[in-house]
Amino acid sequence: MGSALTRTLKHNNNRRDRRKKADMAYSEKVIEHYEKPRNVGTFGTQKEIKERQDIGVGLVGAPECGDVMQLQIKVGDDGQIEDAKFKCFGCGSAIASSSLATEWLKGKSLDEGLEIKNTEIVEELSLPPVKIHCSVLAEDAIKSAIADYKEKNSK
Amino acid sequence: MSIKLPIYLDHAATTPCDPRVVESMLPYFTDMFGNPGSRNHSYGWDSEEAVSKAREQVASLIGADPKEIIFTSGSTESNNLAIKGAANMYAKNPAGTEHRGHIISVIHEHKAVLDPCKRLEKEGFDVTLLEPGQDGLVTRKMIEDAIRDDTILVTVMWANNEIGTINEIPQIGELCHDKGIIFHTDATQWVGKMPTNVKKDNVDLLSLSAHKMYGPKGVGALYVRRRRPRVRLIALQEGGGQERGYRSGTLNVTGIVGLGKACELCAQDMDSERERLLKLRNKLETSLESKLDVVQVNGHREKRLAHATNISFGFVEGESLMMALKEIAMSSGSACTSASLEPSYVLKALGVGDDLAHSSLRITMGRWTTEEEVDYAIEKIFEAVSKLRELSPLFDMHNEGIDISKIEWAAH
Numbered sequence: 001m002g003s004a005l006t007r008t009l010k011h012n013n014n015r016r017d018r019r020k021k022a023d024m025a026y027s028e029k030v031i032e033h034y035e036k037p038r039n040v041g042t043f044g045t046q047k048e049i050k051e052r053q054d055i056g057v058g059l060v061g062a063p064e065c066g067d068v069m070q071l072q073i074k075v076g077d078d079g080q081i082e083d084a085k086f087k088c089f090g091c092g093s094a095i096a097s098s099s100l101a102t103e104w105l106k107g108k109s110l111d112e113g114l115e116i117k118n119t120e121i122v123e124e125l126s127l128p129p130v131k132i133h134c135s136v137l138a139e140d141a142i143k144s145a146i147a148d149y150k151e152k153n154s155k
Numbered sequence: 156m157s158i159k160l161p162i163y164l165d166h167a168a169t170t171p172c173d174p175r176v177v178e179s180m181l182p183y184f185t186d187m188f189g190n191p192g193s194r195n196h197s198y199g200w201d202s203e204e205a206v207s208k209a210r211e212q213v214a215s216l217i218g219a220d221p222k223e224i225i226f227t228s229g230s231t232e233s234n235n236l237a238i239k240g241a242a243n244m245y246a247k248n249p250a251g252t253e254h255r256g257h258i259i260s261v262i263h264e265h266k267a268v269l270d271p272c273k274r275l276e277k278e279g280f281d282v283t284l285l286e287p288g289q290d291g292l293v294t295r296k297m298i299e300d301a302i303r304d305d306t307i308l309v310t311v312m313w314a315n316n317e318i319g320t321i322n323e324i325p326q327i328g329e330l331c332h333d334k335g336i337i338f339h340t341d342a343t344q345w346v347g348k349m350p351t352n353v354k355k356d357n358v359d360l361l362s363l364s365a366h367k368m369y370g371p372k373g374v375g376a377l378y379v380r381r382r383r384p385r386v387r388l389i390a391l392q393e394g395g396g397q398e399r400g401y402r403s404g405t406l407n408v409t410g411i412v413g414l415g416k417a418c419e420l421c422a423q424d425m426d427s428e429r430e431r432l433l434k435l436r437n438k439l440e441t442s443l444e445s446k447l448d449v450v451q452v453n454g455h456r457e458k459r460l461a462h463a464t465n466i467s468f469g470f471v472e473g474e475s476l477m478m479a480l481k482e483i484a485m486s487s488g489s490a491c492t493s494a495s496l497e498p499s500y501v502l503k504a505l506g507v508g509d510d511l512a513h514s515s516l517r518i519t520m521g522r523w524t525t526e527e528e529v530d531y532a533i534e535k536i537f538e539a540v541s542k543l544r545e546l547s548p549l550f551d552m553h554n555e556g557i558d559i560s561k562i563e564w565a566a567h
Binding site: 037 | 205468471472473474478512540545546547548549550552555557559564565
């Protein structure tokens with residue numbers, strides 16, 4: 001009788017664990033960013049953006065992989081990132097990662113922007129292992145946008 | 156009136172049991188629990204009688220003779236029994252040799268057909284899997300062109316489970332009968348929704364399942380033709396010799412009674428129900444098509460089941476779309492891979508994935524689907540797709556006239 005009861009309890013615990021895991025696929029923060037994404041948009045059409053010296057663009061990912069992130073930074077005369085905007089084709093975690101990246105970039109210098117690590121995004125959004133690539137993509141997008149700005153302004 | 160959430164629009168996956176079906180089954184759990192194989196007492200006789208009645212109900216729905224119905228655990232078992240059973244019975248060469256006979260099927264069949272075919276291929280049979288065109292239809296002509304001198308079996312589903320397209324089954328049946336080839340059809344999505352007559356439609360073997368037509372899970376049937384031609388099978392499961400030796404094992408009496416009742420109920424309102432669902436489906440499709448651009452209904456536009464639709468939305472990613480639509484229970488499919496969504500081999504076969512950045516919804520309505528629920532679904536899908544397109548850099552590029560397939564993406 002005692003062992004049967006223990007077994008039942010253990011079984012219930014397992015079920016509860018599994019449910020917890022299912023919920024963890026999207027943390028509250030991911031859902032929050034997904035539902036109210038920050039800084040969605042662009043500073044103009046692709047063509048306009050190309051010609052603007054004060055804007056750097058990062059376009060990373062690929063449609064066949066299910067994620068494409070576009071991150072744009074607007075840099076002021078003082079070298080600070082004044083504004084950032086994103087668009088994202090991808091899952092909820094990819095959307096949340098890029099939304100978070102824009103929040104973090106605003107007000108930072110280019111060098112400070114380059115210091116943002118994907119692990120910080122993982123931590124902030126409690127991303128599960130299968131979604132780590134979303135944070136990697138966001139870090140790539142940041143680096144690529146900053147590199148684009150530097151390239152445009154190197155001549 | 157309030158709607159119960161989430162709305163269930165996944166009737167091609169399974170259907171709720173009709174309360175009348177449940178009612179019919181209940182006495183056979185408790186009072187009339189006998190084994191229909193018990194010949195010596197009334198417990199057995201009562202069960203036997205219930206099974207006979209169910210056999211008649213199933214036979215009547217598909218125009219068969221009750222003797223031609225073999226009860227199974229569902230369509231997967233029926234398909235396995237039909238395909239492996241017929242191939243082994245009509246094999247041209249004994250086990251362990253090559254070239255034992257040619258089997259024709261189609262690339263977008265259900266796995267419960269494809270996997271038995273693959274197994275047979277390993278066991279010395281030749282298998283041809285046809286690739287239908289973009290509309291997904293399988294025609295008599297396609298089968299005719301694939302038939303060889305050593306073809307022994309053709310297996311083609313009546314209606315496709317993902318896109319609902321209806322194949323030329325009566326015509327393919329006629330062709331097979333002319334050529335003396337056994338013809339099996341997986342009619343899981345078809346039976347109960349469309350009028351069926353296995354005699355007239357020249358079907359030799361037909362699989363059906365109770366839980367797709369408001370019956371219980373775990374029970375189904377295989378129709379096995381007895382005359383012109385008399386089809387024989389080699390059984391997969393051996394034992395007590397039930398079901399004319401084709402399927403040993405004590406009969407699932409409660410399930411069989413439920414299947415019978417489900418068949419009877421489907422026959423009652425089949426035409427009016429189809430008309431009702433067709434109106435709802437048309438409303439759903441025309442509303443979404445008028446509200447959104449880059450929307451595509453997959454599969455043949457006319458030749459498909461009335462209650463089903465499969466719609467692709469360009470420039471929207473599948474997982475985020477499902478996340479936005481958590482109040483609607485339906486299936487998502489995509490021809491492209493995402494980290495957690497399995498790509499659909501059916502949509503891939505139709506070439507739906509060639510533009511890469513889209514996702515698809517399979518919406519299948521049923522007996523209790525209301526217009527109010529469909530209106531709700533239209534609104535929610537419209538909102539979700541609009542929101543995600545607002546976020547999608549690919550949709551911007553599309554609007555600016557940039558061809559995304561021409562961009563060099565750095566795959567990661």
